Amino acid sequence: MDDAPIGEPMIAGAVTPGESQPWSDRGRHLLQEYLPAVGVFVGVVVVWELVASSLDLQEFILPRPSAIGTAFVAEWPILQTAAANTLFEAVGGLAIGVLLGVAAAFAVARWGRVRDVIVPVAIAISAVPIIALAPIMSNWFGILNPFAKMAVVILLVFFPIMINVVRGLTEVPAMAIELMRANAADEGEILRKLRLPNALPYFFTGLKVSTTLCLIGAVVAEYFGGSSEVLGRVIVQSSSRLRFDITWSAIMVTAAAGIAFYLLVLVVERLVIPWHSSLRELES
Amino acid sequence: MTARGVARAVLLFCGFVIAVVLIWEGAKAIGGDPWRFRDGSGQEIVYMPPLRWEIVSDLSLPHVWEIWGALAAPVQREQTQSLAEYLVGAAIYTGREAALGFVAGAILGLVLAALFVHSRLAERALVPYVVASQTIPILALAPLIVFAFGNGVLGIVIVATYLTFFPVTIAALKGLKSSDPRALELMRACAASRWAIFWKLRFPSSLPYLFAAFKIAATASIIGAIVGEGNPGGSQFGLGRALLNFNEQFASGPAKLFAAVLASGLLGISFFLAIAVAEALVLRRRRSVRAE
Numbered sequence: 001m002d003d004a005p006i007g008e009p010m011i012a013g014a015v016t017p018g019e020s021q022p023w024s025d026r027g028r029h030l031l032q033e034y035l036p037a038v039g040v041f042v043g044v045v046v047v048w049e050l051v052a053s054s055l056d057l058q059e060f061i062l063p064r065p066s067a068i069g070t071a072f073v074a075e076w077p078i079l080q081t082a083a084a085n086t087l088f089e090a091v092g093g094l095a096i097g098v099l100l101g102v103a104a105a106f107a108v109a110r111w112g113r114v115r116d117v118i119v120p121v122a123i124a125i126s127a128v129p130i131i132a133l134a135p136i137m138s139n140w141f142g143i144l145n146p147f148a149k150m151a152v153v154i155l156l157v158f159f160p161i162m163i164n165v166v167r168g169l170t171e172v173p174a175m176a177i178e179l180m181r182a183n184a185a186d187e188g189e190i191l192r193k194l195r196l197p198n199a200l201p202y203f204f205t206g207l208k209v210s211t212t213l214c215l216i217g218a219v220v221a222e223y224f225g226g227s228s229e230v231l232g233r234v235i236v237q238s239s240s241r242l243r244f245d246i247t248w249s250a251i252m253v254t255a256a257a258g259i260a261f262y263l264l265v266l267v268v269e270r271l272v273i274p275w276h277s278s279l280r281e282l283e284s
Numbered sequence: 285m286t287a288r289g290v291a292r293a294v295l296l297f298c299g300f301v302i303a304v305v306l307i308w309e310g311a312k313a314i315g316g317d318p319w320r321f322r323d324g325s326g327q328e329i330v331y332m333p334p335l336r337w338e339i340v341s342d343l344s345l346p347h348v349w350e351i352w353g354a355l356a357a358p359v360q361r362e363q364t365q366s367l368a369e370y371l372v373g374a375a376i377y378t379g380r381e382a383a384l385g386f387v388a389g390a391i392l393g394l395v396l397a398a399l400f401v402h403s404r405l406a407e408r409a410l411v412p413y414v415v416a417s418q419t420i421p422i423l424a425l426a427p428l429i430v431f432a433f434g435n436g437v438l439g440i441v442i443v444a445t446y447l448t449f450f451p452v453t454i455a456a457l458k459g460l461k462s463s464d465p466r467a468l469e470l471m472r473a474c475a476a477s478r479w480a481i482f483w484k485l486r487f488p489s490s491l492p493y494l495f496a497a498f499k500i501a502a503t504a505s506i507i508g509a510i511v512g513e514g515n516p517g518g519s520q521f522g523l524g525r526a527l528l529n530f531n532e533q534f535a536s537g538p539a540k541l542f543a544a545v546l547a548s549g550l551l552g553i554s555f556f557l558a559i560a561v562a563e564a565l566v567l568r569r570r571r572s573v574r575a576e
Contacts, residue, residue, distance in 0.1 A: 036409035120293060121300045127499075127556035129507045132523070132548035135531035135541060140344050216423050220511055223427070224531065231424070236515065239427045247428055254424045259416065 063245040071245035072252065078234065083253050086218050086231040089146050090257075093153025094214040098207065100154065101161030108162070109169035109195075119166060126159040134221040143226050153217040157210040164206030168199030201276045204269040211261035219254060305348050317342040346539040351546070354539035367540060371526065371547040378509045378522040379551055381437055385444020386505040386555075390498065392445065393452025397490075398482065400453075401460045414453050423447075426508070427515045440512035440522075447504040455497030459490025495563040502555040510548060523548050 045065050052064040063071075072079070108118045134152050141148035172194055180190050222232025231250050238246035269276075312319075315337030321329045338344065346354075355368040396414075400407040426443050433439030463485045471481050513524025523544060530541040 033408060034412075036405055037412040040409045040413070117296060117299075120296055124297065124300075124553055124556070127503050128549040128552045129503065129510055131507055132510060132527055132545045135527055135534070136545060138531070139534045139538070139541070140339060220423050220426075223511065223514060224528070235424055236427050239431050244428065251424045251428070 063248060067245045068248045068252065071243075072249035075246055075249060078229070079231075079250060079253055081229050082231045082234045082250065083257065085146065085227065085229055086215075086222065086254075087257060089149040089221075089230075090153055090214040090218040092146070093150040093217065094157055094210060096150065097154040097157030097214070098161050098210065101158045101206070102165055102203070104158070105162045105165035105169060109166050115166060115170065119163065122159055122163055126163070130155045131217070131220050134224045137221070138225060146227075149218050149221040149226065149230075152221040153214045156213045156217040160209045160213065161203070161206040164202040165199055168202030169195045172198050197273075200273045204265065204273070207265050208262060211265055212258055215254060215258050215261070308345065308348060311337070311340045312345065312347065316340045316345070319347075343535070343538055346542060351539045351542050354537065355543055359540075367543055371523075371543060374521060374523045374526045374544075375547050375551045378506065378513065378524065379555070381440045381512070381522065382444050382505040382509040382551075382555065384437075385441045385446075385508060386448050386501060388441065389445040389448025389501060389505065390452050393449040393497075394456050394494075396449070396453045397456030397460055400457050401486065402478065407457075411457070414450060417450060423508070423511055426511050430512050430515050440509055443512040444505040444508035447508040448501040451497040451500045451504065452494070455493040456490055459493030460486045462493065463489035491566060495559065495567070498559045498563075499556060502559050503552055506548075506552050506555055523551065 049064050049066060052062065108115050130152065133155065137148040137151045141151065176194055177190060180194060219232040222230045223236055226233065228237065231254055234250045235247055238250065313333055315335040316333050319331040323329055356366055359365050359367045359370040400411060429443050430439040433442060467485055468481070471485055510524040513522040514528050526544045530544050534541050
């Protein structure tokens with residue numbers, strides 16, 4: 001940190017002074033780090049609720065948090081089915097897309113010439129708004145077929161995973177490779193002991209991007225039509241009926257799923273590559 | 285990128301397009317519907333592919349030349365405007381919305397990052413939300429935003445802005461903090477103002493990070509514009525509307541939908557290329573300054 005918080009005023013009420021045990025240091029650090037964010041959250045919700053009720057605003061675009069909560073409870077049966085259907089598309093597409101992306105990355109990384117051709121093309125393709133393919137997928141696989149949405153997710157997820165894993169497998173320190181070769185390691189050993197561990201952090205970076213993309217892909221593909229019992233349709237239909245409380249509760253469900261996926265990947269990342277430097281930085 | 289590098293990239297791209305067309309038509313030659321041609325005397329020549337795959341039938345995957353032909357044909361019956369003209373117009377319309385959103389989002393992202401880099405309190409209070417919002421599917425909000433701002437361009441521009449500012453904020457924050465600590469010390473020792481430190485040190489060192497984010501944001505802004513237009517209550521024009529309309533006409537003319545998808549893809553790639561060219565120009569000048 002170049003802007004050291006020297007002399008920065010302590011946040012009022014953050015800690016009781018005079019404690020010096022390590023655990024309270026840690027607690028103070030956590031409070032100092034997270035209190036402003038928590039404060040903003042509570043402040044926004046309270047101000048939103050107060051402003052909406054005191055000014056008697058039309059509960060149109062921004063219903064009060066309590067109204068969203070009520071709609072969430074009332075519409076739970078529909079939201080539950082919709083979430084299950086959408087998550088099936090998103091997770092299914094994510095799983096297939098990640099498998100294909102990793103497989104393609106291994107094939108591409110194996111042959112240097114192929115890599116020089118494929119990687120620039122893959123980067124150019126990922127500049128294409130893949131969402132535009134959603135209507136074609138609906139026509140190919142049937143508008144009610146969940147695989148039509150899954151196919152969009154697969155395409156969206158494939159490129160970031162492939163590009164990241166190829167980088168991880170190939171951007172290995174040349175010295176390390178030379179050292180292993182000098183010690184008569186064969187290509188298989190170099191792959192297992194050097195390239196694979198090197199690729200894991202890249203893979204997790206790609207996976208984190210993909211968890212968000214898979215939900216975006218599923219929900220946006222649903223905007224373009226299909227079964228009505230999915231989150232994307234609930235969002236579109238409730239907003240065209242001006243039931244924005246339902247729209248917001250569906251958005252909250254989608255957001256919760258997105259955050260849950262992301263946290264899951266973080267936990268798995270921590271378990272699989274505890275040695276990675278970007279994790280150590282977070283802890284310091 | 286050198287001239288040779290550019291030539292190589294163009295060749296690669298042409299090779300890729302040719303490969304796609306060959307695979308496309310090859311699959312149709314093996315498992316598609318019968319190919320029908322007329323020779324010079326008007327005699328019909330029919331080629332029967334040996335297999336029948338539903339996925340490459342003329343309805344699912346029209347011949348490349350049918351898509352090409354559809355581009356020249358009128359967009360609707362009894363209209364003079366050709367599909368190509370219509371799609372170019374739609375792409376310009378969508379591109380303008382996306383560009384407006386991109387510029388607004390980039391400025392917003394930069395201002396926020398500049399605020400965060402100067403105030404630890406603001407950083408602690410707000411950055412968690414900027415990061416958390418990366419993990420939620422922002423496009424779920426698109427119908428709501430478009431609805432809130434009426435049928436005009438504004439709602440769609442806001443969706444594009446929204447999608448642009450996240451990657452830019454995060455990358456700019458990283459980039460503004462990435463300047464050489466020794467240079468920072470030196471400037472502070474010389475009593476340089478925060479303003480001078482920002483423009484002469486922090487901002488230049490954030491440029492590589494910024495361009496990486498701009499490339500992501502360029503695509504994101506177009507996705508935002510297309511999804512914004514494609515929503516009920518969205519625009520009457522633009523590629524998003526074209527995709528929806530031609531989706532409804534798919535059974536009678538699948539080639540139109542493919543042409544609209546092609547136009548979306550070309551718009552995305554041209555935005556990406558524009559950023560890549562700007563990056564090459566800006567960073568090349570910087571490198572030559574450094575070499576002096």
